[in-house]
Amino acid sequence: MKQMEVAALVLIEDNRVFAAQRKNQGALGGMWEFPGGKLEAGETGREALIREIQEELGVTIEVQHYLIKVEHQYPGFFIIMHAYRGSIQKGTIQLREHQASRWLQKEELWQLDWAEADIPIVQKVEHLLS
Numbered sequence: 781m782k783q784m785e786v787a788a789l790v791l792i793e794d795n796r797v798f799a800a801q802r803k804n805q806g807a808l809g810g811m812w813e814f815p816g817g818k819l820e821a822g823e824t825g826r827e828a829l830i831r832e833i834q835e836e837l838g839v840t841i842e843v844q845h846y847l848i849k850v851e852h853q854y855p856g857f858f859i860i861m862h863a864y865r866g867s868i869q870k871g872t873i874q875l876r877e878h879q880a881s882r883w884l885q886k887e888e889l890w891q892l893d894w895a896e897a898d899i900p901i902v903q904k905v906e907h908l909l910s
Contacts, residue, residue, distance in 0.1 A: 782857040787829040788816035788898070790847055790865045790905055796885050797905050799892060800836075800878040807854065811895040814863060815878070825862040836878070839871035848904050852897035863901045865908075885909065 791798040791814075800815045802808055817832035819825060826843045833841050843866045850861040875881055884892070886909035889902055 783860070784857055785819045785860045786816055786862070787819060787825040787832065788814040788861055788863045788901065789829055789833055789841065789843075790814055790863055790901065790908075791841075791867065792865065792905070792908060793867070793883070795909055796883040797889070797909065798873075799882050799884055800875070801880040801882075801892075802895070803877070803879050807856065808895050810879075810893070812892040813895045813898045814901055816861075825864065829864055829866065833866075836876055837871075838874040838876060840869045841866045842869050848901060850897050850900045854896070859897050861897050861901075863904070 799812050801812050802810060804810045815833060815836050816829055817836065819828040829843055830841060833839060843864045845865055847863040847865050850863065852859050873881065886906060889906055894902055
């Protein structure tokens with residue numbers, strides 16, 4: 781069984797959280813997620829997140845702190861996801877890997893079709909938003 785280790789960014793500004801919609805391809809096509817990506821060999825979660833967010837969204841971030849670890853079994857692969865809270869330090873978000881994005885208030889969180897592994901992070905974010 782294929783195993784993947786990834787890092788995800790929880791970006792909160794003005795009491796809203798950033799969510800991105802995957803392109804309509806692959807097993808998780810069209811689902812909403814917290815952006816990020818796979819850890820490369822020898823890379824920490826923080827390092828992977830900084831690199832992936834620069835590649836996916838074209839912004840430089842500061843990783844502030846670790847939020848939660850999620851382990852989830854999808855059909856065909858197992859994912860270990862490390863979620864970090866962070867902030868944009870430089871640049872404006874550009875969608876390079878996603879088809880859409882939204883800034884969500886607390887009451888809007890459950891209106892999206894989240895990727896299953898992201899749901900525990902959504903539950904954590906619910907407590908961070910007022």
